[in-house]
Amino acid sequence: MEKKYNKVVLAYSGGLDTSIIIPWLKEHYNNCEVIAVCGNVGQKGELEGLEERAKASGASKLYIEDLTDEFVEDYVIPTMQAGADYEGYLLGTSFARPILAKRVVEIARAEGADAVCHGSTGKGNDQVRFELAITFGELVYDGQWFSPLRKALSAFVTSTQEHVTGKVHLELYKGNLINAGVWSPFSLYREDIATFSAGGDYKQSDATGFISIYGLPTKVQAIVNSKKEGE
DSSP: OOOOOSEEEEEOOSSHHHHHHHHHHHHHTTTOEEEEEEEESSOGGGGTTHHHHHHHHTOSEEEEEEOHHHHIIIIIHHHHHTTOEETTEEOHHHHTHHHHHHHHHHHHHHHTOSEEEEOOOTTSHHHHHHHHHHHHHHHHHTTOTTSHHHHHHHHHHHHHTTTOOOEEEEEEETTEEEEEEEEOTTOSOOTTTSOOSTTSSOOGGGHHHHHHHHHHHHHHHHHHHHHHHHO
């Protein structure tokens, strides 16, 4: 028997995916009530007109939660200590997912909702981030702190933090966090290794295999086309 959902709490950004999913949820789950939740982690201007947009899409209400302080203290600084930046780009949207998922679960509990939902693309990284955080939150709220699954998830998270240490210099400017410097003894970037110059760990001949693999679809297409033209 298909489970019926009367009230669903949605992690909402106001973008295309989360706006479309509101009427989709109502259509596929017996016109269920959809409550949207948006976490303010410093995006400011993106929050303007969000309530009107959510309600126009079919949401009954919108929570806009100020999570900036908790985000910086519990997520941004530890992440920067781990050296989690890519070519100077801070992975802000990615490591904001756990705190957003946490708040969605808290509001779902308070609202007596039947389910929580996110609008992340299926099989994408965001889907994993949201669902892992939500699963952990549900275990805690359901009193399953000593369950094997909770222990396994905690062990996984602990292992990812094994080498989280270092120094971070952040500059705050008009609500934005600017990475002004980060250092960690466990940083995966090392100038003596990350080089394409001759004599380094990278061998230019290794590129041949990648060129063959990425060029395979074009090669196959050319073979198919030549055979059709010869018929």
